[in-house]
Amino acid sequence: MNAAVETTAILYVDGVSVSFDGFRALNRLSLIIEPGEMRAIIGPNGAGKTTMMDVVTGKTKPDSGTILFAGRHDLSRLDEAAIADLGIGRKFQRPTVFEMHTVWDNLLLAVKQPRGVFRTLVARLSGAERDRLEEILAITRLTELRERSAGALSHGQKQWLEIGMLLAQEPALLLVDEPVAGMTDAETEQTAELLRDINRTRSVVVVEHDMSFVRALGVRVTVLHEGSVLAEGSLDAVSANERVVEVYLGR
Amino acid sequence: MLTRRLIAGWPGMLFLLALAAAAVLVPFANLALPPSSPWHVPTHLVVLVGKWLCYALLAIALDLVWGYCGILSLGHGAFFGLGGYAMGMYLMRQIGTRGVYGHPELPDFMVFLNWKELPWYWWGFDQFWFAALMVLLVPGLLAFVFGWFAFRSRVTGVYLSIITQALTFALMLAFFRNDMGFGGNNGLTDFREILGFAVRDQGTRAALFAATCIALAGGFLLARWIVTSRYGLVLVAVRDAESRTRFLGYRVDRYKLFVFVVSAMMAGVAGALYVPQVGIINPGEFAPTNSIEAVIWVAVGGRGTLVGAALGAVVVNAFKTWMTGAMPEVWLFALGALFVLVTLFLPKGILGTLGAIRWRRRPPPADAPALATEQGR
Ligand SMILES: Nc1ncnc2c1ncn2[C@@H]1O[C@H](COP(=O)(O)OP(=O)(O)OP(=O)(O)O)[C@@H](O)[C@H]1O
């Protein structure tokens, strides 16, 4: 990999390809996210949006290409835990919370703290952390449900809990995969507001199919198709792009 | 505060009280009360229950990895056996010149094999402290090496269970060999003294019983401390959604390795207490069926409850003792049937089911109806 790249980007993806049994899920994908930026990523089913997140978070190793975090960390050489530790948080497409644990314990697991075995054995919650978790509970509207096991939450509440866990992690970069799937219109609106709020201090990449949500975010949009970037620009600009229309209507 | 954390809940409280009572009352009833007294506890019963309590400690060790971290070890008998052998080696060396061949240093079986000197791996076992250290270190080291490879390569589920089973099977075959230097298929037996006390002495047996109660309580408290810490939260998270845990920045392999090693050491202590009470250790202890039986104890008692695991070990073994006395040939079938019945009708085990009943009796929280439909999905 080329580590000599000079970049100020928080996430620098260049020429990344991934194949599954000969099928190219990512095809020389390039993407640059600047610090403090929020980017929306859209694209038809199977375009490679989730695979892109898998590659960035260490779940899938790229066959070729460069992935740099903050200009100096070569993510293709690190495993999931190391990447998370660098400050990249992820919300999954299908909400994945720890169902047997309470809402509170889910947040406690996520809270930014040393992750070593011996540190967690003796870990205690500081007053500041407690306040922070209370705040996150309030933001995600889960205060009343803190003692409820996460498995008993509704789909939308799980989405919010997962976003809350992301917040507790305090990552520099958030990768958010389809955050509003299964949410009501009101919840969708609140989520857009929440993400915009988060974006004040952190960089965010959001994958979403819901166009009204993407419009509400009001940020630059990247369209993926067959594993590479098809178009990039404002939502209005890409919606007017002929090839984008073709891809969306052609299937 | 720590005390409250460790013994929270009625099962833990009852368990510790029962152990404390047993540690005092059973030796008293055995030693101080005359056999004519209705409260007298005969020595054979002391030994029998002592044996069950060793199994209970093994069950707690297994529950720690299986119930809380989802590592279904089908080879925990290996760690129990190794702890037992370490203690057995100490006991062999205490025999001294009183063996059949009267050799001052070599155990009888070595003289019989025409060995001239003590193999290096028997050195030091004449010292109790050294043997006690080995009881912890040998199972711990094996678990460390095994776990290091298995967990780093992300071997999980059935594959992991199968290789743990292979591990104990391999040890059994190895220990059966005479040239391994562990007494072959006869194992180690004919012990005389432990710490200067005659092993077959009534007083020694009562003391070993009390020691087992204390070790079991200690093992329970250690396990409680682990599972109630934030580390314990991570453990359950790994059990339920291993890969998700990694994306939160936890090194899952290290979390598994730590608990696996602690559990192996606990199993080693159980084996070490078992050997002087039953008076023998042989390669049969490594038999794969022993490890599988231990899994059944935990399933019957309720996995992920610790107290349930211990309860399961005692209940199933009491049943086994009765059954092998009454109809020995059907025991294995009965065990299989028990496992099937528990899986079908008590999937949470005895304790898990009791806990669920108590929980259900509590009035539902105010906002329950709104979520009831979600829960039903
Ligand atoms: N582990 C895998 N093994 C084989 N094929 C895979 C794997 N992961 C993804 N794919 C394939 O790669 C392609 C891209 O999948 P990906 O999940 O990235 O799409 P997506 O853009 O997230 O789609 P959606 O909008 O449906 O979530 C799909 O055709 C998928 O079947």
Ligand SMILES: [Mg+2]
């Ligand atoms: Mg996807």
